[in-house]
Structures are given as C-alpha cells and as structure tokens.
Amino acid sequence: MSSKVLASAFVAFGAAFLGGCGRSKAAPSGRQVYLDYGCAACHGMSGDGRGMQSRAMTPPPTNFRDVASYRHGADSGSLRRAILLGIREESSRMPSFEHLAPEELDALVSYLSSLQTAHNE
Ligand code: HEC
Numbered sequence: 001m002s003s004k005v006l007a008s009a010f011v012a013f014g015a016a017f018l019g020g021c022g023r024s025k026a027a028p029s030g031r032q033v034y035l036d037y038g039c040a041a042c043h044g045m046s047g048d049g050r051g052m053q054s055r056a057m058t059p060p061p062t063n064f065r066d067v068a069s070y071r072h073g074a075d076s077g078s079l080r081r082a083i084l085l086g087i088r089e090e091s092s093r094m095p096s097f098e099h100l101a102p103e104e105l106d107a108l109v110s111y112l113s114s115l116q117t118a119h120n121e
Contacts (some may be wrong), residue, residue, distance in 0.1 A: 030111025047115045064115040
C-alpha cells in the first residue's frame with residue numbers, strides 16, 4: 001500500500017518535472033520579444049535609448065541600461081505598467097502594448113531588468 005503511494009508520488013513528480021521543462025522551452029526570449037515588437041526603433045538595439053526614431057523625442061526614450069534614466073520606476077511592477085499602459089503624459093511617445101501575452105510581458109520585464117544589472121556590474 002505505502003509503496004504504491006510512493007510510486008504514484010514519483011509519477012506525479014515526474015510529470016510536473018517534464019511539464020516544467022516543456023514550459024521553459026516554450027517561453028519566449030525577452031530579447032526576441034523586444035525586437036519583434038519594435039521597441040528597438042525608439043529604445044535602441046542594445047536598449048541604450050538611441051533607436052532610429054529616438055531623435056527629437058521629448059522626453060527621450062528611456063536608456064534601459066542606466067537606472068537613472070528611468071522616469072517612471074525601474075522596478076518590475078513599474079516596467080510592467082509602463083509597457084502595458086504606455087506613458088500617458090503630455091508629449092510622451094511611449095505607446096501601450098496591451099495585447100502582449102502574459103509570457104511575452106514577463107520575458108520583456110526580465111530582459112529590461114537584466115539590462116539594468118548588466119550596466120551596474
Ligand atoms: C515610438 C517610440 C517607442 C516605442 C516603439 C517604445 N517605446 Fe518605450 N518609451 C518611449 C519613450 C519616449 C519613453 C519615455 C517616456 C516618458 O518618460 O514619458 C518610453 C518609456 C518606456 C518605459 C518606462 C521607463 C521609464 O522611464 O521609467 C518602458 C518600461 C518602456 N518604454 C518599454 C518599452 C518596450 C518594452 C517597448 C516595446 C514593447 C517600447 N518601450 C517601445 C518610446 C517608445
């Protein structure tokens with residue numbers, strides 16, 4: 001009886017493990033999402049805020065590599081909000097990306113966070 005319980009526990013663990021692997025393989029890369037949605041046109045290929053469309057924008061596109069450049073918060077909650085809703089302030093050109101899939105948004109937020117750390121190390 002108890003070995004049967006143990007065996008089914010192993011099966012359940014195995015399924016959860018495999019399921020987890022499947023999910024992480026399917027998760028989009030943040031950099032890919034960044035390029036797919038054209039963030040680079042304004043924020044630059046490397047996230048430095050110097051995209052082709054960035055000239056003459058006031059305020060300028062955020063340099064994601066410089067924490068001091070974030071005007072709306074550099075923490076993941078603020079990033080999430082800015083991407084989903086856009087920045088609705090006078091003259092800001094940051095559009096909203098409200099149709100992103102949750103995993104695309106997650107990937108973007110961790111990509112931008114990784115750029116901040118890369119800069120600070
Ligand atoms: C048309 C140009 C444009 C595009 C495209 C664009 N952005 Fe922006 N973004 C801006 C500008 C300009 C700002 C600064 C706005 C401000 O400070 O009011 C900004 C600000 C932000 C912020 C807020 C950061 C802060 O200052 O606190 C985030 C996060 C962000 N953008 C992420 C993205 C992501 C991710 C994408 C692609 C999915 C993207 N942006 C596409 C122009 C753009």
